[in-house]
Amino acid sequence: MSMLGRAVVALMPLVPRQIVGRISRPYIAGETLDDGIARIRALGDQQCMASLDILGEEVAHVEETEAFVLQYLETLERIEADGVASNISIKPTALGLNLDPTLCEKNLRRLLTRARELGNFVRMDMEDSSTTSATLDLYRKLRDDFDNVGVVLQAYLKRSLSDIEALKALKVNVRVCKGIYIEPPEIAFKDRQRIRDSFMEMVETLLAGDCYVGIATHDRQLVERSFELIERLRLKKDAYEFQMLLGVSPGLRREIVKAGHTMRVYVPYGAQWYAYSTRRLKENPAIAGHVFRALLSSKS
Ligand SMILES: Cc1cc2nc3c(=O)[nH]c(=O)nc-3n(C[C@H](O)[C@H](O)[C@H](O)COP(=O)(O)OP(=O)(O)OC[C@H]3O[C@@H](n4cnc5c(N)ncnc54)[C@H](O)[C@@H]3O)c2cc1C
Known part of the structure; x- marks a missing residue:
């Protein structure tokens, strides 16, 4: 730093x-669901879809997970009622992954079931490396029963390519990102170019394996390398999407949309905006x- x-x-x-x-x-987006929906509408005017994230991470008490589930259920209903183009992203620890994995699974099944009824989709965000194995184990179980669930893999983690090999047969839906947590060099690449190469190797391996990929980056080099890859593999538009964080690199985002690619913006909202902001x-x-x-x- x-x-x-x-x-x-x-x-x-x-x-x-x-x-x-x-x-x-x-x-x-703001503190309330109304704020989140208003941002999604504005993004819609710019030909972008969204993924709504209710701010908040690891919970300390089992009861707190219920509040998250109820808020996410309300969010799914509202997306449907307002007809906006958005899915949801959740942090497994907010649903109890570290407190009680069985409860976390139950919570996710509730969300996935309602999302499926509404024709919607749930993305499990990836948190720090202490949660990677538990998140992927849970994802694998859920993937057996649900088509509308996706996960995230981080390019800085040395294990990610072998995680892809283990998941590929499930025709997974994966967001590939560099990774945002501070991890030790024993398990994570530190060199910027090495992380970029890992990112592209992951994207290519997934796409070549017929997996849907969310290419989540604001790094122009990665965007340009992804354009080349998409052309080389002659990919159809429904094989991938680009993803960016709300408010970050809007110029590059416009260029990607203008070039005809699907774009989804990660839209965080909620009462816990202060903790999220200070961390960012x-x-x-x-x-x-x-x-x-x-x-x-x-x-x-
Ligand atoms: C849609 C989406 C979902 C994500 N989900 C996860 C997740 O589940 N788990 C996880 O570990 N990480 C997640 N990330 C974060 C990701 O891992 C990276 O930390 C982040 O995207 C920065 O990497 P970059 O590829 O944009 O490249 P960088 O080289 O870090 O950034 C390129 C440029 O983008 C700008 N920029 C990048 N990030 C920000 C920011 N936060 N605020 C302001 N400017 C910024 C800067 O100008 C920077 O120079 C997600 C990212 C995106 C886009």
Whole structure:
């Protein structure tokens, strides 16, 4: 992490909530489902689909998972009622993965069942490496019974290609991303170019194996390499989609849409926006610069 990044991490508790809110506005739809739906409509006007994520990660008590399930069920109903183009993304630990994997499975089955009735889809996000095996085990079980479930694999993890080999036969639906958590060098590539090469190898292996791929990146090099791959494999539009985070690289997003590719934007919303924002601000030195500037301007 850069010096500026480290300084921001140290200063983060001092940043007023209002400023964090202002800086995060482009990246988070807002606190309510209405806010999420409004953003999806705006994205629809730009020929983008969405994946709604209710902010919040690992829960400390079993009862908290129920609140997430109910909110996600409401979200699915609302997507249907409003006729907007969106699926949902969930974090397994928010549904209890680390507390009680059986409960987590039950929670996911409830969501998947309702999503299937509505013709919708549920993506299981991938969290830090302590959850990778449990998430993939759970995904495999659910995939046996549901077609409308997808998972995420991270290009920085050295294990990911062998995970693909183990999953490929299930004709999985995988979002490929670089990976956002800080992982030790024993299990994760650290070199930027090595991570990019791993990303492309994963995308190609999945596509060649007839798996649906969500190409989740804002990295122009990866987007261009993906364009070449799509052309080389003569892929149809229903074999893949590009995915980006709300508010990130809108120019590149427009270029991808203009070139005729499917685009889905990850739209986070919810009451826990503050915890999510501070974590993202700590992780991303580019945003950290904005925090600094906003802090300084608020004092002047
Ligand atoms: C739709 C989607 C879903 C994701 N789901 C997961 C998941 O389940 N598990 C997981 O570990 N990771 C997830 N990620 C995050 C991913 O792993 C990367 O950390 C993130 O996308 C940055 O990698 P990059 O490929 O965009 O390349 P980078 O080289 O990191 O970024 C390229 C450029 O994009 C911009 N940028 C990238 N990220 C941000 C940001 N957050 N805020 C502002 N600017 C940014 C910067 O300008 C940067 O220079 C997801 C990403 C996307 C797009």
